[in-house]
Amino acid sequence: MRITGLGHAGMFIETAGGSILCDPVIGPTFFGSWFPFPDNRALDWHKYGNADFLYVSHRHRDHFDPALMQRHVPKDIKVLLPDYPTDDLEQDLRRLGYDNIVYTQAGVPLEFGPLKLMVTPLRAPSDGPIGDSSLSVDDGTASILNQNDSHPLDLEKLLGFSKPEAYFTQVSGAIWWPMVYDLPQDAKQNFAKLKRDAQNKRAMYYIEKVDAEHVFPMAGPPMFLREELFKYNGYGLDDDAIFTDQRQFLAHMAELRPDQKGYEFVPGTVVELNGGELSVTQTLYTDAEIDRIFDDKWSYLAEQRDSRQDEIRAEEASRAAVLPPAVMLAAIKEWWEPLLRRARTIRNGVGGIVRFRIGDLDMVVDFPKAKVREYADDECIYWYTIPADLVSTNIADHEIDWSNSIFLSMQFEVGRSGKFNEFLTTFLKCLSRDRIEYVENWYAEQTDQTEDAQLGDWIVQRRCPHLRADLTKTGKIEDGVLTCSLHDWKWDLASGKCLTSQGHPIRASQVEDALFREATTPAA
Numbered sequence: 103m104r105i106t107g108l109g110h111a112g113m114f115i116e117t118a119g120g121s122i123l124c125d126p127v128i129g130p131t132f133f134g135s136w137f138p139f140p141d142n143r144a145l146d147w148h149k150y151g152n153a154d155f156l157y158v159s160h161r162h163r164d165h166f167d168p169a170l171m172q173r174h175v176p177k178d179i180k181v182l183l184p185d186y187p188t189d190d191l192e193q194d195l196r197r198l199g200y201d202n203i204v205y206t207q208a209g210v211p212l213e214f215g216p217l218k219l220m221v222t223p224l225r226a227p228s229d230g231p232i233g234d235s236s237l238s239v240d241d242g243t244a245s246i247l248n249q250n251d252s253h254p255l256d257l258e259k260l261l262g263f264s265k266p267e268a269y270f271t272q273v274s275g276a277i278w279w280p281m282v283y284d285l286p287q288d289a290k291q292n293f294a295k296l297k298r299d300a301q302n303k304r305a306m307y308y309i310e311k312v313d314a315e316h317v318f319p320m321a322g323p324p325m326f327l328r329e330e331l332f333k334y335n336g337y338g339l340d341d342d343a344i345f346t347d348q349r350q351f352l353a354h355m356a357e358l359r360p361d362q363k364g365y366e367f368v369p370g371t372v373v374e375l376n377g378g379e380l381s382v383t384q385t386l387y388t389d390a391e392i393d394r395i396f397d398d399k400w401s402y403l404a405e406q407r408d409s410r411q412d413e414i415r416a417e418e419a420s421r422a423a424v425l426p427p428a429v430m431l432a433a434i435k436e437w438w439e440p441l442l443r444r445a446r447t448i449r450n451g452v453g454g455i456v457r458f459r460i461g462d463l464d465m466v467v468d469f470p471k472a473k474v475r476e477y478a479d480d481e482c483i484y485w486y487t488i489p490a491d492l493v494s495t496n497i498a499d500h501e502i503d504w505s506n507s508i509f510l511s512m513q514f515e516v517g518r519s520g521k522f523n524e525f526l527t528t529f530l531k532c533l534s535r536d537r538i539e540y541v542e543n544w545y546a547e548q549t550d551q552t553e554d555a556q557l558g559d560w561i562v563q564r565r566c567p568h569l570r571a572d573l574t575k576t577g578k579i580e581d582g583v584l585t586c587s588l589h590d591w592k593w594d595l596a597s598g599k600c601l602t603s604q605g606h607p608i609r610a611s612q613v614e615d616a617l618f619r620e621a622t623t624p625a626a
Contacts, residue, residue, distance in 0.1 A: 103244035105268070106385075107371035108150060109142030111165055111250040111321040113270065117241035119217025120154035122182075124237065124248060128170045130410075131163035133492055133511040134417030135331055136324040138164075139347070140395045141406060142369035144386060151175040156200070157182045157221070157237055159250050160230040161191050162506055164276070164324065168198055180204050184223040184235040188536045190502065191233070209259055217241045220263045224252050227528045227541045228568070228589075231503045238263040244375035247312065250321045251276060253304065253588055255571045257311050267375055269314035270367065273305040273351040274322025275344035278509050281334050284517035290342040297344045298337070300590035302354055307576075307587050309355065309362065316380055317355070318367040319348045327407040328414055331512055335403050349396040368392060422498035424490045427463035433497050434465070435474040441529075441538050442472035447545040448538075451525030451605050454483035461490025469526075484526060487515040502534040522603045524568075557584070559613050560595055567593075567606040584608065 104116040111125040126147070129137050151174035158166045158181075177199040183192055185208040192203065206212060206221040223235040234252040239245065240263070247266035254260050280293040309317055323345035326335050333339040336347060346354075352364040365373075370386020384392065395402050425433065442449060452469040457477055464477040492508050501507050505527065508514055532538050555564040555574045566573055566586045576587045583601065584593045592601040593608045600606040 103239070103241055103246065103375045105246065105270075105373040105375070106150070107320070107367045107369055107373075108145060109138035109140070109369040110324070111159065111272070112138075112142070113248065113320075114150045114153065115239055115246070115248075117217045117239060118243055119215040119241050122155040122157055122219070122237075122239065123150055123153035123175065123179075124157045125159055125165040125250065126150065126170055126175070127164055127167040129164070129167065130327070130413055130417060131167065132507065133421075133495075133513055134414045135326060135328055135511040135513060136164050137327055137406070137410070137413075138369070139323055139325040140368055140387070140392075140402070141325075142386075145369055147174040153179065155180045155182055155204070158191065158195070159184070159237070159248075159252070160234045161194060161503065162230055162251070162276070162510070164510075165250070166191075166194070168194075171198060171200075175200075178202055182206055182219070182221055182237075184221050184233065186223055186233040186235075187225050187540050188232060188534075190231070190534075190537075211238075211263060218264075222252070222254060222260050224254060225544075226570070227532070227544060228524065229253070231506045231531055232537055232540065236260065238266070240264045243377060244268070246270065246375070247314065249308065249312075253308075255588070257308075261312065266312060266314045267378065268316040268318060268373060268380070269309070269312050270318045270320050271305065271308060271312075272321035273301065273319040273348070274346045275301055276322060276510070277344070278512050278516075279344075279522075281338075281343055282512050282515055284515060287340065287342065291340070294338065294342045294344050298346055301344065301346065302351065303587060303590065305351065306355065306358055309359070315363060316373075317362060317364045318373070319351045319364070320367045323347050325403060325406055326512070327403075327410050328513075329407075332403070332407055334512065336399060339400075347396060347399070366392065366396075368395075418491075421491045422495040424461060425494045425497065427461070430460065430463050430490070430493065430497065431465055431474070431476065434493075437497075437500075437533065438467065438474050439472060441533060441535065442467070442469065442474075444535065444538050445472075445529060445532075445542060447542050448525045448529045448532075452483075452523055452529065453604065455480045456526060457482040457485040459485070459487045460493045463490070469529075483520060484516065484518045484523065489513060502537060503531040504533065505531040520604065521601075524603045525605065554609070556613065560584070561611050561613060562595065563609040566591070567600065567608050568602075584610070 106114040110127050113124045115122040156179045181200050181203050183203050209222050211218050211220045218240045220238040221235050236252045237248040245264040245266050246268045249271040251272045280290045334343040336345050348366045355364050365382050372383045374381045449469045456467045458465050466477050466480050467474050532541050553564045554561050557577050558579050568591045571588045578585050582595050595610040598607045
């Protein structure tokens with residue numbers, strides 16, 4: 103088996119039973135903000151586009167690049183479609199002309215001669231754009247796991263496919279926190295470090311559990327080449343960003359697992375696996391060039407910034423004309439109010455008024471009343487400032503996921519009163535009837551979490567209130583605070599209160615209290 107790095111989460115897998123093109127992206131994506139790091143334009147995209155299979159892990163535009171696919175990927179390619187609860191990705195692909203769809207089933211292997219593969223989707227509201235997935239591949243000569251951005255809960259089932267020899271996984275950030283938030287600089291720096299540490303912890307959790315012999319960090323970081331975002335590359339010029347690169351993560355991994363074999367996986371990296379033997383070569387960049395990219399990163403990024411402004415200008419020219427404030431308000435009101443009326447759990451979870459300053463429009467979304475209207479000196483729990491051309495473009499495109507467009511662009515500002523509100527972010531990535539109904543039903547199914555488990559001196563509900571991870575595997579208690587290692591969410595066990603976000607309480611009691619209640623409860 104041969105695996106070639108294509109940049110970011112992209113790879114080209116050549117097997118004994120055919121080739122698979124995974125997550126090909128050149129960009130720029132997210133309104134011209136994200137570019138793959140390092141530059142991957144010089145790859146032979148015509149060659150990689152003529153694969154036997156296309157696998158797009160999810161709809162995020164740093165994994166799904168329609169313009170590249172239109173230029174280089176033939177329409178008759180077999181598309182491995184993850185088994186998602188809504189058909190948004192399938193409709194995206196069909197609109198581009200890709201109709202040769204292979205419908206995969208969640209966690210069910212498919213065989214194509216000697217090639218065996220399995221797509222494992224995640225379906226919770228917080229998983230990417232309502233869905234993320236991993237790809238397992240085995241052709242008899244080697245076995246690999248391309249986990250990219252996904253954070254699977256049931257690793258035992260995933261690893262039941264085969265024991266991967268090579269493991270490809272995300273280690274860098276893909277979020278806008280804390281960079282765009284209205285915070286004091288020292289708070290931003292502190293939160294950025296906490297976020298980087300949490301990402302490292304999560305990546306190491308999976309690396310230890312998968313226990314593959316060979317590890318390849320990938321799926322980030324991006325390059326930010328817009329002038330106003332350039333400072334947020336890497337850890338940031340002011341140490342207030344979250345984007346760990348491959349070399350930085352490998353150094354961290356070497357400290358914690360010195361015997362673990364890790365490799366840099368950049369555009370043009372070729373990994374050969376055969377019968378347990380592995381070789382890694384570089385075909386696009388020399389070793390000296392790779393050293394300069396990582397060790398003299400800011401000079402490399404500055405050269406990229408100075409040479410690629412035409413791509414940014416072209417993206418800006420493609421945006422929709424700015425709508426007048428009254429027209430924009432009417433369009434959002436017509437679009438969002440029917441969704442709000444269906445989103446009872448989300449409305450209750452947000453529990454307040456959210457302000458949007460969009461160019462000359464100053465509006466609010468009153469979640470308790472399911473209304474969109476002009477701002478009227480309301481007390482708000484969140485407030486966004488967003489350029490009007492971004493919102494006008496999303497209205498023109500009827501973009502149903504604003505995290506997959508505006509928010510990941512980082513071309514906006516936000517402030518909040520209190521903690522992160524997951525329900526608000528969920529609403530803004532679920533701007534369609536299908537998505538709202540799915541998420542409302544998903545939340546309803548999470549309310550019955552009756553099974554308990556003992557963790558140290560505490561009896562807690564076994565399933566994490568956030569995304570239902572098994573806390574006997576992912577939970578750790580220190581000083582009465584439970585932390586779920588998958589997403590670093592925390593709970594005060596004495597009160598059951600979530601310390602990370604509004605809502606999401608946990609059921610918990612100390613062992614002696616639970617035993618006393620059991621002993622004194624009359625028999626039925």
